[in-house]
Amino acid sequence: xxxxxxxxxxxTHRLPIVFAGAxxxxxxxxxxxxxxxxxxxxxxxxxxxxxxxxxxxxxxxxLSWGTLAEADPAAELVFLGLRDGEACFAAVAPGLAxxxxxxxxxxxxxxxxxxxxxxxxxxxxRMLVDWHARHRFCARCGAPTVLAKGGWQRxxxxxxxxxxxxxxxxxxxxxxxxxxxxxxxxxxxxxxPRSYSxxxxxxxxxxxxxxxxxxEVQEEAGIAVTEVRYVASQPWPFPSSLMIGCHARxxxxxxxxxxxxxxxxxxxxRREVELALAGDPAAPLLVPPRRAIAHQLLVWWxxxx
Amino acid sequence: xxxxxxxxxxxTHRLPIVFAGAxxxxxxxxxxxxxxxxxxxxxxxxxxxxxxxxxxxxxxxxLSWGTLAEADPAAELVFLGLRDGEACFAAVAPGLAxxxxxxxxxxxxxxxxxxxxxxxxxxxxRMLVDWHARHRFCARCGAPTVLAKGGWQRxxxxxxxxxxxxxxxxxxxxxxxxxxxxxxxxxxxxxxPRSYSxxxxxxxxxxxxxxxxxxEVQEEAGIAVTEVRYVASQPWPFPSSLMIGCHARxxxxxxxxxxxxxxxxxxxxRREVELALAGDPAAPLLVPPRRAIAHQLLVWWxxxx
Numbered sequence: 001x002x003x004x005x006x007x008x009x010x011x012t013h014r015l016p017i018v019f020a021g022a023x024x025x026x027x028x029x030x031x032x033x034x035x036x037x038x039x040x041x042x043x044x045x046x047x048x049x050x051x052x053x054x055x056x057x058x059x060x061x062x063l064s065w066g067t068l069a070e071a072d073p074a075a076e077l078v079f080l081g082l083r084d085g086e087a088c089f090a091a092v093a094p095g096l097a098x099x100x101x102x103x104x105x106x107x108x109x110x111x112x113x114x115x116x117x118x119x120x121x122x123x124x125x126r127m128l129v130d131w132h133a134r135h136r137f138c139a140r141c142g143a144p145t146v147l148a149k150g151g152w153q154r155x156x157x158x159x160x161x162x163x164x165x166x167x168x169x170x171x172x173x174x175x176x177x178x179x180x181x182x183x184x185x186x187x188x189x190x191x192x193p194r195s196y197s198x199x200x201x202x203x204x205x206x207x208x209x210x211x212x213x214x215x216e217v218q219e220e221a222g223i224a225v226t227e228v229r230y231v232a233s234q235p236w237p238f239p240s241s242l243m244i245g246c247h248a249r250x251x252x253x254x255x256x257x258x259x260x261x262x263x264x265x266x267x268x269x270r271r272e273v274e275l276a277l278a279g280d281p282a283a284p285l286l287v288p289p290r291r292a293i294a295h296q297l298l299v300w301w302x303x304x305x
Numbered sequence: 306x307x308x309x310x311x312x313x314x315x316x317t318h319r320l321p322i323v324f325a326g327a328x329x330x331x332x333x334x335x336x337x338x339x340x341x342x343x344x345x346x347x348x349x350x351x352x353x354x355x356x357x358x359x360x361x362x363x364x365x366x367x368l369s370w371g372t373l374a375e376a377d378p379a380a381e382l383v384f385l386g387l388r389d390g391e392a393c394f395a396a397v398a399p400g401l402a403x404x405x406x407x408x409x410x411x412x413x414x415x416x417x418x419x420x421x422x423x424x425x426x427x428x429x430x431r432m433l434v435d436w437h438a439r440h441r442f443c444a445r446c447g448a449p450t451v452l453a454k455g456g457w458q459r460x461x462x463x464x465x466x467x468x469x470x471x472x473x474x475x476x477x478x479x480x481x482x483x484x485x486x487x488x489x490x491x492x493x494x495x496x497x498p499r500s501y502s503x504x505x506x507x508x509x510x511x512x513x514x515x516x517x518x519x520x521e522v523q524e525e526a527g528i529a530v531t532e533v534r535y536v537a538s539q540p541w542p543f544p545s546s547l548m549i550g551c552h553a554r555x556x557x558x559x560x561x562x563x564x565x566x567x568x569x570x571x572x573x574x575r576r577e578v579e580l581a582l583a584g585d586p587a588a589p590l591l592v593p594p595r596r597a598i599a600h601q602l603l604v605w606w607x608x609x610x
Contacts, residue, residue: 020513028524032565097445124511131510137447139440139470140402144447152509165444167510171476171547203547204457205436205472206429208325209538219333230535233514242476242508260337 015300017234018291022120024081024088031079031150040087041077043069048080048090052099053126053133054110063118078128078151080121090125092147096133104238112291119291123237128152130239131167138163172241173212174200176297177225179250183273183301184221185285186257186265195286196266198294203244213246221265222256225249231300234293243293247301273298320605322539323596327425329386329393336384336455345392346382348374353385353395357404358431358438359415368423383433383456385426395430397452401438409543417596424596428542433457435544436472443468477546478517479505481602482530484555488578488606489526490590491562491570500591501571503599508549518551526570527561530554536605539598548598552606578603 030036049056049064056064068089071077075091082088111119128151135154138145143158145165156163176198177184185196201216203209210228217225225248234243257265268276268285275283277298288294335341354361354369361369373394376382380396387393416424433456440459443450448463450470461468481503482489490501506521508514515533522530530553539548562570573581573590580588582603593599 017513019511020516022511026509026520028520029563029565120511124509127510134468135444137442137444139442139444142442142447142449163439166475166507168473169476169508169510170471171474202471203474204331204429205432205474205545206324206327206425206540206542208322208540209547209549211325215331235511235513237511240510242514244514258334260334 015232015296016116016290017232017293017296018116019120019123019235019237021117022124023117024083024121024124026081027079030082031152037079037150040079041068041089042087043067045087045089046083047071048088048122048125050090050093050125050129052093052096052102053130054102054107055114055122057110061113063114063122076132076147076151078125078132078147080125080128083121090129090151092129092132092151096129097136107238123235127169127235127237127240128167130237134239135165135168139165168240169235170241171203171209171212171244172200172236173203173209173216173244173246174198174293174297175213175217175225175228175246175248176231176301177217177221177223177248177250178301179253179267182267182269183298184217184223184250184255184265185268186220186262188261189263191263192286194284195288196264196268197288197292198245198297199262199265200243200294209244209246213248217248217250220258220261222258223254224251226251231297232293234296236293245293245297247297270302274302277302320537320601321421321595322537322598322601323421324425324428324540324542326422327429328422329388329426329429331386332384335387336457342384342455345384346373346394347392348372350392350394351388352376353393353427353430355395355398355430355434357398357401357407358435359407359412360419360427362415366418368419368427381437381452381456383430383437383452385430385433388426395434395456397434397437397456401434402441412543428540432474432540432542432545433472435542439544440470440473444470473545474540475546476508476514476517476549477505477541478508478514478521478549478551479503479598479602480518480522480530480533480551480553481536481606482522482526482528482553482555483606484558484572487572487574488603489522489528489555489560489570490573491525491567493566494568496568497591499589500593501569501573502593502597503550503602504567504570505548505599514549514551518553522553522555525563525566527563528559529556531556536602537598539601541598550598550602552602575607579607582607 047066071091074094080088138156140163141161145154148155154165203212227249231245276287350373352371376396379399385393443461445468446466450459453460459470508517532554536550581592
């Protein structure tokens, strides 16, 4: 197996990464200071209005803020941080894990029009609230856990265990694979018709980012890569990923597609990707929406010499 | 708050990242194929000999391999992959989570002499075995979980839940912060005397790698950074981190140290870092051992123009 080396290159323009750039001070010291936290957790403190995991959207659009006074007394409160000096919280509704998940197209219909800064704030809050909803018990001993450190920890309530648990962030590699100027993109069965995107997969225990990229491309497309370069990253709150965007060079062109992962994978020319990004109906593919890092990686790629 | 942009640069030499480079085919399709897995899970299949989480070291040094025939019948078996065509497993000893952890200096005494390729294989196995030991119950409902997919999943046994859980990999940023040619390094109280290392911290829900770097440096040292660049990554099996090594440029020099995290932080000159890496007794600091990515980042930094 090829062992790719760690490498990168200067990204000369700023990528407009969506779900990033939340204008909030996470105020880490507050989390570990129960007195300061209690002081901020007042009825007039700001509460991000959520209906389960989805935002409550006022008629005028944008996120909606209430105060802690309106929170369900049975809800757990998560401290998001300080925004313009004001303490901001989100509530974990009781029984949230038991609710049916809202289908993703519906979620996107609700949040797709949010300004980027609000999308970033919402995404971070959603990841945290969702984690609390799905981690109510101690994975070590099975006892109930209680929220701690303003929602940045859960602690086992069993006196003989007392294990601490932390919000989960799962690193995922997502990669543009290039061969002689062409780009490898694939489609999963769940994609909209004609849509292709970058290959992707979770980083596993015991591998570097570069090794994960090489393994995923080998598994899904049957080709070896070299010169893996980091390009950019994105938090992706469905439910808790850190997308690590990379570029790699393929050592060969003949694909062997893993049909359990991909419905198709193909090499596309620079011109084809260009047409697709421009929304040209003559393009032989549709590319992911701009909120996905895969889209931004394509924009970055076209901007390279 | 400064929003750093995603950027990197060509790393012109290969960094000898420890815990990476395991010579094993993870054979992902096998995990999802119960028949194939059963076929490989024969008494003569290879078993990595562990005593809890630590390797059983034969007199001649190196990892020790037995066969599945010698595994505790009550142990869960984790499929590590194929090595030279042979199926390799590790066992999760019953009651492992209840054992007292072996202190890190003792762990290092045991594994420090392993060749890099064995260290990588051991590190990946340790992460996985440790995860199983500490995740025996469903975080969603509290019921017991059972090993699935050859150890790359645990599934809730409760018929009304059936949640799936996956091995955890926690992304951590670790960064060299530079200001006019000097480097910011800090020390935690637990470090050996005179030792300094790169600042580091977990990536949180809702932030990019670059944002995590900027936040950590702001929190721990009180300074703003820009031009965050990815350099290299490392799996770190104590217990389950993915170290994401970066470089950033400080916008100012005056430090405000977070005493809850750091005992000290200082700017060191290139010459001082050079002396420390060379092991010169006249150096004003000790640097981390070569197995830590912080060491490799320093080597990388000195190799830059």
